Structures are given as C-alpha cells and as structure tokens.
Amino acid sequence: MTTATMMNAESAPQPDIRKPSAAVSTATPQRPRRANPLASTRVQSILLLFTLLGSWEAAVRVFKLPRHLVPPVSDIAVALWRGLATGPMAKDGFWYHGGVTLAEILLGFVIGSGIGLAIGIIVSQMPKVEALVEPYVAALQSVPKVAVAPIIVVWLGFGISSKVVIICLLTFFPVLVTSIAGFKAVDPDRIDLLRSLSATPWQIFRKAKFPSALPYVFAGLNMAAAFSVVGAVVGEFVGAQAGLGVLILQMEAQADTGGSFAVCVVLSVIGIALTSMLRRVQRRVLHWMPADASQRTVNA
C-alpha cells in the first residue's frame, strides 16, 4: 500500500464525506436499473395527463354539461390559441393584457421586495430600532392586504400604479420579515471570526452577515413572487382597464368560461416563469448550498 493510494481514498469525490452512511441507506433492496427510469416516468406522467384531459373532455360531452359552467378541454385549448394568435396591441388578445399584468408583477415585485430588503437590512443593523418596530411589523403583516385593494384603487386610480402598489404591499412584508429573521440568525461565530481579524462593521456586513442572511431573503423572495401574481389578479378584479384579471371578468361576463380558464393558464405560465427565473438566480447566488435546500414555493 502506497501513500498515493491512501490519498486517493480521501480525494475521491464523495457525495458528502462527513456522512457517508446517509448515501447508503435507501439502496436496499437494490433495484435493477432500467434503461432510463426517468424518461419512463415522464412518459407515464404525460400519458396520465392525456388520460385526465381526455376523460374531462369526454365527461363534458357525454353528460352534456353546460359549457359556461364546465368548459370542455377543447374550448380552453381553442380559447388559448385564439388569445395567443393576436397582435401585441390587440385588446382582445393575451399579449396585450398579459403584458400589462406582467409589467405590474415585475414592477411591484422589484419595488416591494427591494424596499422590504432595504428596510430589513437597515432595521436589523440597529437592534434598538428593531425592537421598537418589530411588534408593528408583526401586526401589519397580518393585515390581509387584499382587503385594502379597493381602497388603494380609489386612491391611485385604475391604471397600473394602483396594482403596482398593491403588489408592493403584498411583497414587502415577506421579504422584510424573512430578511430580519435572516440577519437575526447569522451565526455569531462568523461575526466573531471577522472581529478577530479587526474587520470594520462594513466588512463584517459584507463578508459575513449579508451572505449568511441570503437564504432567508430568498425564501422571502419566493413567497413574494407567488404573492405578486395574486396581487395583480386581485387588483385587476377590483378595478382596472387592462390586464389578465380584467380579461377574466370580461370573459366571465360573456359566459366564456373556457376563455377564463385559458387566461388562468396564461397566469400560471407567468407564475411558473417568475418562480423558475428566481430559482435560477437563487441557484446561482446560493450555489454553495445543497441543491435540495427547500426550493419550494407556493402560489396563492
């Protein structure tokens, strides 16, 4: 046995060197690997989808359910197609209204969570202010913001600004609360490490506190992303000239339930896009965390 071999045993990459047993455990009994088990699950998954959609369509047709109550899948597909096959400024198309809604969501999300993060940082660097403000943050974040949406529309009108403010309100709190929690949870050892090197407060913030709090901040951002879609829809329900929420109301008024389902599909796509974009940023920024570290979001 040579030194070299011994070193190899160490430097061979292992999933998690500190806990080799974790990797072992579920391997019993060993299943024979299929050619591509993932692909086969995916195929089954897609088959399941088509079966479900097919039986939906069949049920609607066989039981002759009224279309404006339960639209057949084909209605939704047609409405989706018609909505997408429009010019970018067509007022009856998904692009125009989707664009308005997307603009509201992005603006509201960026502004709301930006302010939330900024205040979170400021507040948590000043323990006295934090103690003072904390009970009010706790109380205010319990106010159901959607309930004040009508008032905000009265204040700011029916344009994009009232929706942006509603979304800001909805996104502000999760980011504020999680970032305060994040800064509170910074391992004091890390701060001590930097103090031991005579680091300045700004260095301590930059090199230890901020990166430590980031996973919390991202948890807040994920929640905020989900809330921002909700905010846009509710805001548009309450009063708006354009946007997918308006389109839903318009279609409901014409008993075009298939159409409003199609709009829901578009909204979901926006939600999924936003979430996965955020997740990509998160994965890049938090590349140092294990991949499974709770990458969960829920849309309301």
Add this chain to the structure above:
Amino acid sequence: MTTATMMNAESAPQPDIRKPSAAVSTATPQRPRRANPLASTRVQSILLLFTLLGSWEAAVRVFKLPRHLVPPVSDIAVALWRGLATGPMAKDGFWYHGGVTLAEILLGFVIGSGIGLAIGIIVSQMPKVEALVEPYVAALQSVPKVAVAPIIVVWLGFGISSKVVIICLLTFFPVLVTSIAGFKAVDPDRIDLLRSLSATPWQIFRKAKFPSALPYVFAGLNMAAAFSVVGAVVGEFVGAQAGLGVLILQMEAQADTGGSFAVCVVLSVIGIALTSMLRRVQRRVLHWMPADASQRTVNA
C-alpha cells in the same frame, strides 16, 4: 478537587453545551443591564404607536383630507366601536359577518390542509406515484387560485360553500407540497435505525417518518393559515351574501372608508388569532425544536 465538583461542571444546565462559544460572542462590549430593558422597549414602542396614530389624525384634520379617501383614526375607531357594539345576528355588525368569515376560514383551513396532508402522506409513501404526480402538483400549485375564484362562485353559489372551497384550494397546495418535501427530507439514518430493530413499515412511519416531517408540515400550515384569510376575503369580494369581505364592499359603496379600515382591523385580528393559535400548537408539538426555528408567517 472532588469528583462531585467535577460532575457539577457537567450537569449544570447550559444553553447549548455543544457550542458554548455561540452564546458568548455578542456580549462585547458588555452593556450595563437596565432595570427592565424589555419593558422600556415596550413602552417606547407604544409611545411610537400613539405618536403615529396622533400625527395621522392631525394630518387628516390639518390638511382637510377628504374622509372617504383618508379616514382619520377617530373615524376608524368609531366604526370599530359601532361594528362591535351590535348583536350577534345584526346584519350591519361585525359579529355576524365576522362569524361567517371565521367559519369559512376554519372550515376551509381544516379541510384543505387536512386533505393536503393526507394526500401528501399517501403520495410520499409510494415513490412511483409521487414521481408520476409531482410535475402536476408543481404546475397546479402555480395556478393563481384567486383567479378561479369567480368560476367557483358560479359553480357553488354565493353561500359559504364556495368560499370554503376557494380556501381549500389555497390551503391544499402549501400543505401538500411541504409535506411531500418533509417526507422526502427524512434522515434515512433514522429509518435505518428502526430497520435495524426489525420495525414494521407502520412503526417506521409512526416513530420516525411522521415526526421528522412535522416541522415541514407546520411550515405549510402556517402558510395555509395566511392564505385562508386571503381566500375568504377574495371569495367574498367575488360574490357572497355575508362576511367581512361583503362588509368592506358595502362600506366602500357607502364611501365609508373608515368603516372598511375597521373591517380590515377585524380581519387582522382574525389572522393574528389564527396564526398564534397555530403557533401555540406548533410549539407544543415541536417542543423539541429550538424556539427560534423559523416561526415566521406572512399574510397576503
């Protein structure tokens, strides 16, 4: 030095024996302890509140802002008082409408999160089904459920059932998603421990998997609690005979903005009560976790 003294050094309770340095770190420079620093912060905090409310009132009066746009605090207080000083069945009082909304929230929360947990458990005990279903759960949870609220009201009418279903939809997904994640995150070592004792699958579930997944489940329940208030309000906005959401619209219709702020206050109280009840249950069930383990919730 006796054996006894040495043992004392060990058995003396310490905040966290494994990491004594964590407790030390922020103690520099040592601040002189005041008589009761917490109480003093609380006093300051309350002073701040009164200052804020006072200047709000003053601003409204001095600048003669129209009351239906910016209600003075006194209007809100009066409306709150008037709303509370009613009989339990008075249709213009907070008790009747609040009771309806609370019933919707509780029913929807319990049913929705109950089903979410049940399906989460079933699905995660069957890896094949989980793989099959997972992409759809991911896609469906991105559908903004508030957008389908109008459709559900069409289906189920203007009574309590449509709101309960909307809340179920909103609460189902966070609980489902977090409980699936929770069961996935069970330390396989714990399962191995029980397997090494020749435990049955049911024993493994009861003694290792379920308790391990509980912190995740509670994270989902907290989110669901916040969502259930949102669901009730949105559902009532879209169409209802009674409930605090209806009251808000009615008051808005009468330009009684102070009144609708008062209703928002009531809604917040319901939200806070629900959250703190849940937190109490959580603290009891998860008593074994450190207290600071992310007890955060955010209302939309």
Add this chain to the structure above:
Amino acid sequence: QNVRIMRVANTAAVNDPQQCFVTAGQSPRLNFYKSGGVDVEYVNMSSMTQALQSLRAGHVEFGPAVPGILLPAMAKDPSLDLVSVYKWLPRNANTIVVKPGSPIKTAADLAGKRIGVRSQGDAGVVITKTMLAELGLKDDKCEYIAIGDGAPAGAAIDNERVDAMVAFDTATARIELVGTKLRYVPLTPKFAQLGSGWMCVPRKMLKDERKNLVALFRGIAKSTIFSNANLDAGIDLHWSVYPESKPKGRTEEEARKELAFILKDRKNSWMRRPDDPDQRMGASSLAEWKANIEMAAESSKNPKLAEELGDPNRLFSNELIDEINAFDKQAIVEMAKSFKG
C-alpha cells in the same frame, strides 16, 4: 392635432356592445369625437360608488349619475360637487328580472325577497328601495346579494340563489346573451316615468373645459342617433373599437342576431320620449330633479335630503344642451341608414 381624452367611469365593469350608443362615433369611419378635438376612454370599475370616488379623485372626467346614489352622497359630503350636464337615458332603463316560472309578478312581490344586484355598490339596491318606497313598503327587509355580471349572475338566477335581479337593462341583457331565459317584471308606475341616467362632471370642469364637454356630448348624441337608426352598424363599429367585447364562443352572425333581438326594444331607452316637450338630446328639467330628490329621500330614509342639498338647480345644468344639439340630426340618420359595413 391635440386630442383631449375624456375618461368615463364604466360601472358595467366590462365593455359591452350596447355601449355602441356612445362608442360608435369613436370609429374612424364616423369620427364624431376626434373631429371635435376629444375622445372617450372607458375606465372599468365595479360600482357606482367607485365611479363617484373616481370622479372626485380625478381618475375619470365624467361618469354616470344615478340620483338614488348621487344625491345622498352629495348631501353627506359637500366636497362632492358634481353637475349633471347630459341626460343619456331619457327613459327608464332599470329592469326587474326573474326566472320565467317565478311567482313574482309585480314590483310589490319583491318585498322581503333575496334580490340579486351586480355588486354591493350597484344602483340595484337603491332602485329596489326606491320602488318599494313608492309602493309604501318602506321597511323592505330585502336581502341584497352581489351576483356579478353575465354568466355568474345568470347561474344565480337559474339556480334560484336569488329570487330576482334588479339592474340596468345593459346588465340584464348580458345575462340573456349568455343564454339564461328571463322574464321582465314591470317597474312601479311613478318611477317608470323617470329618466334613469345622467352624465355628471365636476363643477370645476364645467367652467374650465366647456368647449371639450360640448364636443364630447355632441359626439355621444350623434353616436346615439346613429346606432338607433342602424343598430347593426352600431354594433359592428363598437366591435371594431373594442374587439375584446366580441363574443368568442359563437359565430359573429349568431351573436349579432341575439344582440339585435335583445336591443330591439331597449334601444329606445336612449332616445327622447316622443311625447317629451323638450326634444333636445340630453336636456333635463327641474321637475324631474325634484322628483329625483323626493325619491332619493324616501329610499335613503332621509326626509331632510332636500334641505341638505339646497337649491335643486345646482344639481343639473342645461347650459351646454343647445350647443350640443347644434348639428343636423337628420343627416346622421341618413348617414346611418346608408352606412355599409
């Protein structure tokens, strides 16, 4: 060329082909508005109250005035200083609808029932109260349920979640458009004689933008005459301006047929009564406003309403009417009749 955009509060929440009585002139083919240097923009909202608040906040330039809501609001809040300058529905366009088999035969049967209204802030609530008050049923005990528009409202009537619905003809028409069968219950006699819709503007605007307002309401008057003369053309023009209001579920032919059927009678609400001594488009009368005040006082259970409002002459104004009507109506009718799609 500078075009002044005049935003209007659309309390119908969505765009609807019946608006062709206003919107037809927006089409470049008619160009009733831009020729006068103005244009109309619809701002969708869900209730009359929201419209009043938007007028006060300046989010819109003009909006519909329903006396039953407007008058109590103005009495309560002196800063809400609106003037009704154009009567756009000279006949009563309010409707009571029930399921065809319903036991409700007259307005009196509404007492104590579950009344569907579009939203909690909708005129339906005060209209019902007004009619019941006229019948002496002052303590109505009705339950008002917001059932929205179109399909949801239709489903609510169909499934008997409400006993009747009280709303503008535009709203009930849309319910019929989605395929729900309705029976119309006659309005109470005194109320039926009243006009049902005015357009109001902030008093300040009446002073500052007189010229624009004249151009605006002249455009509306022309559009109304045009669409009344050729409804098909009016609907087509509306659809060309607001494509989102074109029904997607069925063919254009079907949709137009349905609409033509529904609007056959209703289109006349927009026109002056033949027996009306004042045939000017948009003109109001003092007598009418006194009646409005009286009814609003009863429905809002505020006997002092007239006192609080003061001089009824400040509530409306005919000062623009002559200028608005300074156009050749017959020419518009000819133009409509010869209009080719």
Add this chain to the structure above:
Amino acid sequence: MNTTLLEPSPARSAAGKSDYIRIEGLSKNFGAGNDGVLALKQIDCTIQQGSFVTIVGPSGCGKSTLLRILAGLLDYNVGNVMLDGQPIHGTRRDVGVVFQSSILLPWRTILDNVMLPAEVLGIDRKQARERAMQLLQMVRLEGFEHKLPRQLSGGMQQRASIARALLHDPKILLMDEPFGALDAMTRERMNIELQRIWMESGKTVVLITHSIPEAVFLGDKVFVMSPRPGTLERVLPIDLPRPRTMEVMSHPTFAAATASIRERFSHAASFD
C-alpha cells in the same frame, strides 16, 4: 428475552471457539455496471462467538459497509455471510447497532430514545424502563433522562446511543466508531466500561474505530482493511491479558501491535 443483561450470561466459556460469523468471498458493489463503486472486494473471515473484533482502515474503505451488511441493513451481491450457520438476509432482533452518528430522535427524551427498541420489539415497558435507567447510569447520564438530545453534547449523545443499542440485550453488538465524538479522557473510560460489559455478558462485538490504540486495547483481533476497494488486509490477534487497563498501553506487545498497524497507515495515510 433475557432483560437482566448486566448479569453475566453463560454463553462465553462453552461456545467460545465456534465460527459464529463466517464471511466468504464477500464483495459489494454500489450502483451497476462500470459506473458502480466497488466498496468491498473478496472479504473472507470468521468471528468467533463471544469474541471482540475491532476494525481499522482508512476512510472510505468500506468499514461501515461491512458493518451494515452484518446488521442486515444492506444486501450484498457476491459471496456468503453466515450468522450461526444461517445466511444473513434482512435484520435480526438479536443484533444491536451503534451507528457512526448517534441518530437520536430529537423529539424524544434521552430515556425515551433508549427505550425505543423496547417499543419496537414489544418488550414489557416497566422492565425496559428499569433496564434503561440502569444503562443510562452505566454511561453516566443519570440526571439527563428527561433532557432532549439537543440539550446534550455530542459525546453525551453518543453515550445515549450506546445505551440504546444495549437495551434489548442483543447477542451481537455492532459498533461504528462509537467513541468518535468523545474527548480523549472520556473515551478511555468508555473503553474500559465496554470491556467490562462484554466480559460480563458474553456478547459478540464488532467495533470500528479510527484510533489504533483503541483497536489494540479492545480487540481480541484487529481487522486491518485496505483502501477502496476494501479488502481485509490483515487480521492481527492481540495477545494481552484481560481485563486490560490503561497500564497495558506501556506493555511491549501493545507498542508492537500499534507500531505494526501504524506502519501500514504510514505518513500521509489517513488524513481523515
């Protein structure tokens, strides 16, 4: 099941020399085909009933894998593993395992954690509780019964997990670096305690350790394993009198044994 196990059992003297555990040509591959990892290769050995075997080897050489196979937690592909004449497939009730990490259930008190095997195996609660208290006293955790695992230091947790493994008085005790989290002084004490339990109860013990002195101090035999793929490179019998005390460390046999093992792990050998 004999629950008064701190008493000496009759096993030791009689069956002492039989081949209790017999491993023949054992290989273990993780994953399939070429991309698999060969963790164990051609292991042949026997362990006599009532004997104390210690295993040393560099990190990742497959020590835990071997132990998991003995515990019935892991299937093997090639070879035979026999226990008392029966091939091992699946777990057994008479085996106690101390895992590399202590794996206490954080929601249970220390006492309830130690009682876990009783619950699972259906042992009478009262008897089990008594025994658990005895064991906790033995590992010097008296007074900590009602504490939660997180309130204990790593070393204390590990000691609790040792008590748990002993609760149902298993005939075979498999220990994966049980003393890793203990400080040197406690470790020495626990070694002596473990030796006492083993001598009194006649259990068969297989113990993995990173500490060469510990392996020599405890073992009847020391199994020395090579780096991955793990082979059994050498079996070193330790001929030192029992019960051994710390003084044995200055014994020339002890020095020779440690030196001989250390030599294999020469220089850069076992950085972790």
Add this chain to the structure above:
Amino acid sequence: MNTTLLEPSPARSAAGKSDYIRIEGLSKNFGAGNDGVLALKQIDCTIQQGSFVTIVGPSGCGKSTLLRILAGLLDYNVGNVMLDGQPIHGTRRDVGVVFQSSILLPWRTILDNVMLPAEVLGIDRKQARERAMQLLQMVRLEGFEHKLPRQLSGGMQQRASIARALLHDPKILLMDEPFGALDAMTRERMNIELQRIWMESGKTVVLITHSIPEAVFLGDKVFVMSPRPGTLERVLPIDLPRPRTMEVMSHPTFAAATASIRERFSHAASFD
C-alpha cells in the same frame, strides 16, 4: 507585514524570556449580579514570548472564555490582561485565532476562506494567494482549494481553518481545540506539523485541548484549570527536548506528566 512566514523569524532566541502576556487577577462574570455566571476567577499567569502554552481543564471551566479575552473578543470585569506591556482592549491584527468550531464561510471556496484575513487586512492579493497555497499544502489540502467547505470532512475543515489563522502570519496564535475533529492518526501528524511551524516561526502559541497526551506533547507549559468558576490550578512545565517526536511518548517524563494531570481528572472527572 512579513508574508514569507514559513521561514524562521528572528524572534525566538532574543526575546524568549520576557513576560510577553501577563494576566493579573483576571475574573470574568457573565451576566450581572447574583444571577451571573462566574466563568473565570482570579487568574494569574504569564506567558513568555515565543513559548508554547497548552491549556487543559474540564468542559465549561472557562478555557474558551480565557482565549476569547486574550483575542480581544470579550471584555473582562476584574483584573489586568497585558500584551507586550499594553492592556488588551479590542482585537489586534497580529493575532491569529483558531476557533473551537472551524467557522468556514460556506459560500467561499477553501482557498477563499483561507484568503479571508488578507482581504480584511488589505494584504496584497497575489502574495496572499501564494502563501495560502503553501499553507494548504502544509495542511495537506492541496487539490481541495476550489472545493466548498461542505464538500470536506470535519477534519479537513478544521485543517483549513488552521491555514486561515496562519495566513497573515500573526505573532500570536490562539487555538481552541484545533484538532478535535481529527481522527487519532491525523491528529498526531498535525501535532508534529504545528510544532515545526512554531519552532520555525517563533510565534507565541496558546492551545486548548481535551487530550492530556497532546497537551504534554506540545506544551512548554501545561496550564491545568479547575471546574467552574475556572481557576488556574497548576502550571506544569514540560521538560522534554525539542523537536519532540512520537517516541517521546514512551519517555518517563512524559508518562509522569500525563499521569500527574490525569490524576486530577480522576474517575468521573471529565465526561464531556
């Protein structure tokens, strides 16, 4: 700042005997009044420049507290702590600290973690990088520079934190159980390595350990502390030749010293 620190520095011989660190009547109370915890009580001692002091004592006796005071991370209430004639208040740039846990920043690669002091203290990047690579090689982490901390074992992480403490070539090195997570064999190697660095560089080293043999092996003097409230019970000078090798362990002086210390931690002493 001298950045080629693996070379011997001239400090050792000349200033060797001066009282570099002087602690007089030091007491430390956590919290105020009666409900406070007296962690240190009346500590008096001196540490000479360039000397190697090791500290042993039961858990919770205040070893870490003492070290944190020396590092300037913790204020003290009573007594004087002088460094080179100046009272210690606040941190200093010429001190390197190895914490009880390795405290690597998980988002930085190992190299970037080791480079942290250079960034904070504004040392030239290129020079620092070169030195970091040298240090990583010394702690046998070459090839792991660009790995993240979580990809390394606990022992490897601890070695990285030792490299970090050395980066800015501090005159004083304070180490709180630096080898706790290392297995016995690696630990022995690191002891020898540390001795080499110290001898070559002339640093003053204060090292806390739970292992009595380690304390004796490394220290010029061993400070033995009593349980809480921590007092300095005994200062044991170790008269063994340098450089010491593993063979020293069989030296009678070594045996006598360890026995004498172990005696104090008799029996139940230091279960964690």
